[in-house]
Amino acid sequence: MKRHRRHFALGINPARFERSQIKFFLFLIPVTIVTGIPIVFIIFNAFKPMDELLNYPPKFITLRPTLENFRNLIATSDNKAIPMSRYLFNSILVTVVVVVLTLLITVMAAYCMSKKKYRLKNILFGINEAALMFVSAAVAIPRYIIINSLGLVDTMWAHIIPLLAMPVGLYLVKQFIDDLPDVMIEAARIDGASDFSILRKIIIPNIKPALATVSILAFQASWNTMEASNYYINNEAMKSFSFYMSTLTASSGNANALVGQLAGNTVAGLGIQAAATLIMFLPNLVMFIMLQSRVMNSMSHSGMK
Amino acid sequence: MIKSSSRTRKKPNRVKHIVGVLGRHVNKHSVFYLQIPFIALFVLFIVIPVLVAIGLSFTDFNSIQSPNWVGMDNYVNVLTNDRVFTEFAIPNTIIYSVIVGVGGYILSFFLAWSLAQIPKIPRTIMAIILYLPSMTGGIMISTVWQVIFAGDKVGYLNALLLKLDVIHSPITWLSDSRYLMVIMLVVSLWSSMGIGFLSMLAGVLNVDKELYEAARIDGVKNRLQEIVYVTIPAIKPYMMFGAVMSIVNAFQNGSIGVQLSGANPTPGYAGQLLITHAEEHAFVRYEMGYSAALSVLMLIIVWGVSKLSKKLFVEKG
Numbered sequence A: 001m002k003r004h005r006r007h008f009a010l011g012i013n014p015a016r017f018e019r020s021q022i023k024f025f026l027f028l029i030p031v032t033i034v035t036g037i038p039i040v041f042i043i044f045n046a047f048k049p050m051d052e053l054l055n056y057p058p059k060f061i062t063l064r065p066t067l068e069n070f071r072n073l074i075a076t077s078d079n080k081a082i083p084m085s086r087y088l089f090n091s092i093l094v095t096v097v098v099v100v101l102t103l104l105i106t107v108m109a110a111y112c113m114s115k116k117k118y119r120l121k122n123i124l125f126g127i128n129e130a131a132l133m134f135v136s137a138a139v140a141i142p143r144y145i146i147i148n149s150l151g152l153v154d155t156m157w158a159h160i161i162p163l164l165a166m167p168v169g170l171y172l173v174k175q176f177i178d179d180l181p182d183v184m185i186e187a188a189r190i191d192g193a194s195d196f197s198i199l200r201k202i203i204i205p206n207i208k209p210a211l212a213t214v215s216i217l218a219f220q221a222s223w224n225t226m227e228a229s230n231y232y233i234n235n236e237a238m239k240s241f242s243f244y245m246s247t248l249t250a251s252s253g254n255a256n257a258l259v260g261q262l263a264g265n266t267v268a269g270l271g272i273q274a275a276a277t278l279i280m281f282l283p284n285l286v287m288f289i290m291l292q293s294r295v296m297n298s299m300s301h302s303g304m305k
Numbered sequence B: 001m002i003k004s005s006s007r008t009r010k011k012p013n014r015v016k017h018i019v020g021v022l023g024r025h026v027n028k029h030s031v032f033y034l035q036i037p038f039i040a041l042f043v044l045f046i047v048i049p050v051l052v053a054i055g056l057s058f059t060d061f062n063s064i065q066s067p068n069w070v071g072m073d074n075y076v077n078v079l080t081n082d083r084v085f086t087e088f089a090i091p092n093t094i095i096y097s098v099i100v101g102v103g104g105y106i107l108s109f110f111l112a113w114s115l116a117q118i119p120k121i122p123r124t125i126m127a128i129i130l131y132l133p134s135m136t137g138g139i140m141i142s143t144v145w146q147v148i149f150a151g152d153k154v155g156y157l158n159a160l161l162l163k164l165d166v167i168h169s170p171i172t173w174l175s176d177s178r179y180l181m182v183i184m185l186v187v188s189l190w191s192s193m194g195i196g197f198l199s200m201l202a203g204v205l206n207v208d209k210e211l212y213e214a215a216r217i218d219g220v221k222n223r224l225q226e227i228v229y230v231t232i233p234a235i236k237p238y239m240m241f242g243a244v245m246s247i248v249n250a251f252q253n254g255s256i257g258v259q260l261s262g263a264n265p266t267p268g269y270a271g272q273l274l275i276t277h278a279e280e281h282a283f284v285r286y287e288m289g290y291s292a293a294l295s296v297l298m299l300i301i302v303w304g305v306s307k308l309s310k311k312l313f314v315e316k317g
Helices: A002-010 A019-046 A050-054 A068-078 A084-115 A121-131 A136-149 A157-164 A167-178 A182-190 A195-206 A208-223 A227-232 A241-253 A264-299 B002-008 B011-028 B030-056 B073-080 B083-115 B120-135 B138-148 B156-163 B180-190 B195-206 B209-217 B223-234 B236-252 B256-261 B274-284 B288-316
Strands: none
Touching (some): A019 B180, A050 A264, A068 A264, A084 A167, A084 A195, A121 B030, A157 B030, A167 A208, A195 A208, A195 B030, B180 B256, B274 B288
């Protein structure tokens, strides 16, 4: 009975390993391995030399890692009008601008909706909460009409502007600011601080976890999307890296194209595709690993009241 | 500080004065200026698109001629004349959203709950791995899985099954209407441990330990009772957030079938969901009005399901 008691109290967030945790590991380890395999697999494939990609039966592990696929990836774009680096540059530029602007407008609005007193406040936040359920993929055509009438078709802004208002970002930041004590802000206001210096000196330094989360969400929204390149931009030189990657898969990695085709071309395509996928994937991974403890911290404010 | 520097020269003084006046004006109306960028963009790219979609859904817009008002015709046709809608899109969407939305949600709760029971370092490593697939877009998801499910004998799954003598000739997994849906479900579940999962993990970790103590005194005997009587009520706000994210995610990633099979419509309509059905009408057939009606129906369904799930939680708690 005594042991049982201790076990209950230590159940959540234990400090060290105990035998009672084995059952959880037995459930978690297989699920984690199954989840991780496709990721490990794409890393292995990206560094496989041609003959290993051709191997039958296919081997999971890369025996002689090489950068051949990355060289081929750069080479395939050489004979096209637009080099790969251009798509990469577009994506990086757009993503940086999206993350910075999203943070800025989200923090401003969230501070206002959290700490200011005015009519409409609860209504506005209620509308935003309803918009958490908004599926942007459903309104691609109306969005095109708007972008077209704003004259943004075939400009870099078409990548950026549609992504900036992020309901889930506002929601998370507002919840986080709600938990900051009002006294802090009142004190600054009595000292004559303007709203912008309150934002700069009090709010932003205290909500870094929420900002980390919004950065990651904005990063994902921008880095991985093809919406703008597919619908709003005709000029090839302005399209994004994710779009370039989708052209690689459509021409060489498509299931139908793979059927019965073992010619060198297809196999090279497989390697190139894996290399491109890795380039797409790595920034996601690095960003999340860097920011994960902050993200977890901000998630403890994410509950819906 | 500002004053001392502006006294020395005349011109900056005037500039500083204008900046000062502007600054006071902005600060006085800060409620407006702080929110206007977000609200303007929100209205422009969320509110107006929804209104335009509703408007278009009552027209026969085909992207070339100017639209004519057709009243409820599109909706009537969707519900009565659209064989693909009633026989494929709707049943597929129900199967897909129940398994990926609800199943993925239950799975992410149990993963989050189990992760909370182990020490921090293994927990963090596993949480990162579980979360990773959800941060990549549909395009990456499909390139990874296309190779595994490739239709020739060098496809990883085919090679494995051939070796184990389960099958005797390679199967074209992604263009076979019998398998496409199952593969979509596997792939979507794989990538569904997203922000809702992280939220629930944070929620479970934050439950006050005294609650468990109190429950034990009240007669809670085992882990299952602990989940039902302590954990779930305590993390209800996180569960609600997770539910909304899970539902939206299931609908937002509805193009996965098209991305995997490389065709819209998907082979034999096996992977056709509401979203891809709407996209087919819009971008393959240019029936924008009809497509808009489908989109509006979808938004209503997502909103209704989210409201319903919220209500369920409120009543249970």
